[in-house]
Amino acid sequence: MNSIQPPLQIYFPNDLKIHYQDQGYWLGYKLNNIYIVFSLVVNDKDLKLPPELSDLAIIGTHNQKTTKQREGGYSNYDLNLIYDHTNQLLINQNQDSYLIYFDPPNFKNLEYFSITPILLQSMGPNLGKSQDDQLFNKLKQFEYQNPLKTKKNDQSFISDDLVLDKINHLYRNRLLYKRFHSNRSFRALNLKKFNFFIIQNIIIPIIKFIQKMLIMMITIINYKFLNLKSGSNYDDGLSLVGVSRVFRQLDLRLKQFNYFPTQFLCYYYDKNILYSRNSLKLPIFNDNLNINNSNYINLYNSIWLIFNDILIGVTLYHMIMDNFTSIIKFIRFRVMEKYLFLELMKLITWISTENPAGFKLNTDLGKFLGDLYIWTIGFCQNIILKLDRGSQHFNYISLMSKILGLLCYYGGCSFLLSFLIDGINLITLHIYGFYYCSAKIYRRQLEIIKSLFQLFRGKKYNVLRNRIDNLNNYELDNNNNNNNNTAIDGFGFDIDQLLLGTLLFMMMIFLLPTVFAFYLVFFIMHLLILMSLNLLENLQIIICFIPLFVILLKLKNSKRLQGGIRFEFIKFYQGMTILKLSNKSLTYQEIFINFIKLFRGAKNFRDSILWKFLLGKIVKIKYDNNLKFHYLMLPQEYSETINIWKFVSNNKH
16 A cells, blocks of 8 residues: 655755765754754764763755665665756655755854744733644644644654754754864863863852852841731731832842852853743743743843843932032922921911812811811821921931932942932822812712611611611511501611601701812822823833843844744745745734733723712722733742752852
């Protein structure tokens, strides 16, 4: 029974075109129906191979007569290439085949072929899945399919990991091959041993000591020192990271510095550290070579951004210092004294004593709430005055300038923005207090009105079952149906309860506009503050996380940003299909998709702001700081980074 043979796929490096007119044997890899050309062998001495390249073999001939034309039968090679001088092409004499040209990826520059697009920042395991499926389906066109059967055991395709692995390691294996024939292995071995001695005995102990200090500082600033609720868990307590934005940024920067040696080690020494990532709990959803490349890009992108961050911070510091006294006076007298104190007092007085927007408010309640808020503002003013008087003995301006210099020179612009966020939160603390109290009063008033409204409908809230029971569904007591004060099975309301409920309901309704007026004013002020904080937070995200290095890498060498592979049809000649294999670079949309995702997921208050306002719930920005660490691919178990150095000792030989 005749069987249909699958077509050959010949992967031919472009740098071997210089041997078109030579004669010899092709050295390479044979994977079922796929041939990967390694080099041309002319002399017998070139057939000697190092132990690392034992899988190399003679896969075909070049510019030699086939055995069909010789005496002795048929050729043992399926690959018999002949150079066609007329069309400047190679022709396989034996059968129809695919000839696929490609540039050998430079492994030192992290160039390689990959079907799976590289994941620069891990924001989820499903990102890029659809792209992978589309690319995999396109590769089906190179698969040989029998009408009766699908894939045979004697067929291989480019989608197989082993095929791409041979192609990607072609550049490195050639270096091993040349080093073996140039007798330089002994010298390189001695140099490697010397470098390992320096790393093992000098550099690693210093790095481990620095990492221990960083881990200790991270533990201190994340320590939960206060529990707000009685009987609450330890995780519900407050920490320096949870209170201050500066310490939160410091936590991020310390974890970056702690992970930098591990990232450097993974890239320059052993990428298997990333493969065995169970101890670190890395948020990585990539595999194979993409892990090492994405780790490299993430490392240098972080270093580049930190350098730019400090550079911008130092520039801004000098600009601030040139006008530091004027800025302090503007904040002290213009912003705080005028707008946050005097103008706010006038606004509260106008609401409590006048008729704002033509609405008649309750005078007594308005005056009571207004006096309470004004007294609080006066208390804050007295504190500021005491600080001004104490500045004669304690120069807080000089202290402030030193703090700014420390943050800008060693932290950068991101720390300056964090300090500004903390400063805004501090000087507007009384406004947040007013908003919090007015929101709580408004919400409790709404709940009372809602409960009393259920009274008139003959309904009652069931606390045990967390539902509203309809009292009209109960049967009346037939023995006492002539008594107007009869209750419904002990669950109904009598006349006194209805009268009291009516009075309370009317009181709440009439007092609601007064409470709402104060609540509306403080809500608007709180919302404006949140918008300013949100703007500063967005600037901080741009400075700390923008893929700047990725953009420069795309402009310089887009082959490092593997977005898949593409096959380009060249021509069809004498039963041979000639194709070109090349890398497909990531688009700008694919580069920025996770950055935009960080913007959208790091905070969320826009979608529910109107609903929360109407219900009297506290509106605030919910920061998801884990997304930042997730975006940078920082390990969850940062204390385990010290144990990574055991890989160096275990693999020294």
